[in-house]
Amino acid sequence: GQVDAHIDINPAEPIATISPEIYSHFIEHLGGVIYDGVWVGENSKIANVDGIRKDFIDTMKAVQVPVLRWPGGCFADSYDWRDGIGPRDKRPARAGFWKQQDSNQYGLHEFMRTCRAIGCKPYLAANLRTQPARDFYQEIEYCNAPAGDIPSNSAAPAMPDALASQRAANGDREPFNVDLWGVGNESWGCGGNLTPEEYAAEFRRFTAWTPSYSEVPLRLVAVGPNGDDVDWTSRLFKALYGNPERRHLWGLSIHYYTSGSPTKFAAGDALAFNDAEFYDLLTRGSLMDKVITDHWTAMGSAVSSSLSKGQPTVKFVVDEWGAWYGKGTELAPEYNLSQQSTMRDALLTGITFDIFQRHADKVAVAAVAQSINCIHSLMLAQGDKFCVTPTFHVFQMYLPHRGAQSIRAEFTAPSIPNPMGDTASQVGGNSYIGQLPPVKSLAGLSGSSSIKGKALTLTVVNPHLTRPMTTEIAVRGARVASAKGTVLAEKDVHAHNDFAHPDAVKPSTIATLNPSGGKLTHTFPPASVTSLEITLM
Ligand code: AHR
CATH class of the missing domain: 3.20.20.80 (Glycosidases)
Structure with a gap:
């Protein structure tokens, strides 16, 4: 695919x-x-x-x-x-x-x-x-x-x-x-x-x-x-x-x-x-x-x-x-x-x-x-x-x-143009500070990875409002045995919890993912945060 x-x-x-x-x-x-x-x-x-x-x-x-x-x-x-x-x-x-x-x-x-x-x-x-x-x-x-x-x-x-x-x-x-x-x-x-x-x-x-x-x-x-x-x-x-x-x-x-x-x-x-x-x-x-x-x-x-x-x-x-x-x-x-x-x-x-x-x-x-x-x-x-x-x-x-070793991970994905990228950007942490140049684009997929023993954690944000990202995940020098995880995703990014609907937004479990040839292929849904627990062989 x-x-x-x-x-x-x-x-x-x-x-x-x-x-x-x-x-x-x-x-x-x-x-x-x-x-x-x-x-x-x-x-x-x-x-x-x-x-x-x-x-x-x-x-x-x-x-x-x-x-x-x-x-x-x-x-x-x-x-x-x-x-x-x-x-x-x-x-x-x-x-x-x-x-x-x-x-x-x-x-x-x-x-x-x-x-x-x-x-x-x-x-x-x-x-x-x-x-x-x-x-x-x-x-x-x-x-x-x-x-x-x-x-x-x-x-x-x-x-x-x-x-x-x-x-x-x-x-x-x-x-x-x-x-x-x-x-x-x-x-x-x-x-x-x-x-x-x-x-x-x-x-x-x-x-x-x-x-x-x-x-x-x-x-x-x-x-x-x-x-x-x-x-x-x-x-x-x-x-x-x-x-x-x-x-x-x-x-x-x-x-x-x-x-x-x-x-x-x-x-x-x-x-x-x-x-x-x-x-x-x-x-x-x-x-x-x-x-x-x-x-x-x-x-x-x-x-x-x-x-x-x-x-x-x-x-x-x-x-x-x-x-x-x-x-x-x-x-x-x-x-x-x-x-x-x-x-x-x-x-x-x-x-x-x-x-x-x-x-x-x-x-x-x-x-x-x-x-x-x-x-x-x-x-x-x-x-x-x-x-x-x-x-x-x-x-x-x-x-x-927490407490794991952060390790380098390269993310390659098409970036998303910032539709307001021509507007002056208020980058300060507070209103006292001046403006910095506008920012033109957002990473199409971003995240980080860490390792503790043979357990590798990969967290990924897909910020695209409509596009699922089918992604090949490879670990250099190692083969993936299996992975499982949790995802927080909503079709409508305005989704939120309130007192009447305390569970409107909640994560769901990602059932065991099986690699092929030592690599994982996983689709990150639009507007999602994913945490994957990857076990190495
Ligand atoms: O978090 C609210 C306020 O934001 C804090 O009091 C202050 O340190 C910052 O300006």
């Missing part, structure tokens, strides 16, 4: 181990993310575990969330972590960044409880804009210092004021052991409107000394670019690496959102879009690949020109990504940014994970923005109503890649 495309997998070209942390998550005090999404309260009629929505926990467990970032986002830079500790009825209400009064019922201890219930690690975003460095290092101490005995009736010296003792008195004797810390958030925008040089100075000051506990070496993450703003990264690295003494830096954050409109940020409709808008969104979403390689190059040259040491050891933490649409599909007005999610967003999820996996040597952590009731969510919840989005299924389908 006719073959439309080829995938040539080469196990002899390993890229790197895929960090399980690239499938991480982000939740912020914004709209209905925390209040109602995550936190319903211990006395709620909604099923909960110590106040945390049970459906949220179960769903996060189902995708084996490795790391959860909190409390923002922009919210973090006007948040005082002390407001969210201690007896809940004594906590102050405060104006939050997103024009919402925050009751502070959900704070550090509730967040840590959430992480424990999910079985994931915490990632805290520290406030750099409105608090001094002291609050940062004291938050680290509060989280990580071991608690001494708090004597009740002995003569031993008590240190009730020690931050660890306060933590114990607030219910958590065991240290939280938080190793991943974001030093500010979007400091080029809501986090302070700083220049890269100004931020570098702040970063050095905040990180010059932090309390250290031997079990928890800190992984400090610097604020990186807004989308493809290479100027930020080059100047930041020159400023940081110009002084080799001052590099307490583990990761560089990247925020890259794909707007639903090519010309305006956070625009377009989550549910109503035409074919041209569909292809255009996926084309601009695919620029995540360029964002990663551009910044890798920028980091490398800034480091080698100042220190002559070649590639940096710093890896990327893509801690905000997703498709961001305009208003119109929110659950209710107070659920700010709780946009709907369709098959289009599931395809973008697959494309994005494949990019991270192909760049397993560069991306250490990535967090989708955000888990529930927000931009590129896996879940929608309102009161006792709950559903997962198509994106949830893609997270599940990509599980076999």
Whole structure:
């Protein structure tokens, strides 16, 4: 029969181990993310575990969330972590960044409880804009210092004021052991409107000394670019690496959102879009690949020109990504940014994970923005109503890649012209940044592959709205014994789940595929994400 495309997998070209942390998550005090999404309260009629929505926990467990970032986002830079500790009825209400009064019922201890219930690690975003460095290092101490005995009736010296003792008195004797810390958030925008040089100075000051506990070496993450703003990264690295003494830096954050409109940020409709808008969104979403390689190059040259040491050891933490649409599909007005999610967003999820996996040597952590009731969510919840989005299924389908060795795979397929390729493209991660040249075409088939022992995982996105892609899949130096898998495909890419139809979009199983002559031939349906488990002979 006719073959439309080829995938040539080469196990002899390993890229790197895929960090399980690239499938991480982000939740912020914004709209209905925390209040109602995550936190319903211990006395709620909604099923909960110590106040945390049970459906949220179960769903996060189902995708084996490795790391959860909190409390923002922009919210973090006007948040005082002390407001969210201690007896809940004594906590102050405060104006939050997103024009919402925050009751502070959900704070550090509730967040840590959430992480424990999910079985994931915490990632805290520290406030750099409105608090001094002291609050940062004291938050680290509060989280990580071991608690001494708090004597009740002995003569031993008590240190009730020690931050660890306060933590114990607030219910958590065991240290939280938080190793991943974001030093500010979007400091080029809501986090302070700083220049890269100004931020570098702040970063050095905040990180010059932090309390250290031997079990928890800190992984400090610097604020990186807004989308493809290479100027930020080059100047930041020159400023940081110009002084080799001052590099307490583990990761560089990247925020890259794909707007639903090519010309305006956070625009377009989550549910109503035409074919041209569909292809255009996926084309601009695919620029995540360029964002990663551009910044890798920028980091490398800034480091080698100042220190002559070649590639940096710093890896990327893509801690905000997703498709961001305009208003119109929110659950209710107070659920700010709780946009709907369709098959289009599931395809973008697959494309994005494949990019991270192909760049397993560069991306250490990535967090989708955000888990529930927000931009590129896996879940929608309102009161006792709950559903997962198509994106949830893609997270599940990509599980076999975690911790596997990413290996090079060549995809050969006719590319799809972007019908809006002449329109100026808003490539920035946020509205602050200028325009980049329009992007003319989208890969006809894209994906990635990884291997663990004799088990090979291949994930593939066919973004074509109508064309099935019959593809010959070959593994160099090996013969395929068999394959099976899962596919998420819909005839109508507007398909989505809602409270009344929670299973409208769900994956189906691909029964065992048999190779011929050691190669597989498989047809990827239009508008589909496929995950294949290939067994080699
Ligand atoms: O995820 C929503 C917002 O997008 C975050 O608060 C901010 O960091 C980004 O601009």
